[in-house]
Amino acid sequence: GAVVSQHPSWVICKSGTSVKIECRSLDFQATTMFWYRQFPKQSLMLMATSNEGSKATYEQGVEKDKFLINHASLTLSTLTVTSAHPEDSSFYICSARDRSGPLDEQFFGPGTRLTVL
């Protein structure tokens, strides 16, 4: 199956700093990628839909100026958490849509655990 990677797998940062998380589709091109966050023992909540070459579409309640998304190529989307605060600590998961298959499936990255001190 298609492979999606995320980097870093975990990061610890100080409050007020910015953190960038990368999501890459390794063996397919993805015009659409998705960013989710997951709190402990909870479900995945969609934050935004990242479209190659255009602006991301954010879900209601997600601050676009705080969570900057860039999808500059067909294999890479980045999520930057700006001016991070402890409440931003979470597990961030990306997925990439592979439209070449019969299911139009989303493939998920392994996740990035962000801890803000």
Place this chain on the structure above:
Amino acid sequence: GEDVEQSLFLSVREGDSSVINCTYTDSSSTYLYWYKQEPGAGLQLLTYIFSNMDMKQDQRLTVLLNKKDKHLSLRIADTQTGDSAIYFCAESGDNTDKLIFGTGTRLQVFP
């Protein structure tokens, strides 16, 4: 809006069958999915069912869909300790890219 509910926890003995249930509200869902998440990892698609199907079997996995009641279930036959994980059901609408995930069911398999 869409809402997908699951029971939070299920504990079964190794070798028994597990049944994980899910209810959803969006009747326009085209596909319904089951994902598995192991600790600290991303999601792995286990199986899916098209909305005009009632049942789908894939090796140890059986998916049942009751569209009238908006109820989806995943049965795992001969459950193994390696099946211990969190299982999410998810739905996608007909005209949307989005996946709406359920609350997740933590399956624990004991010897």
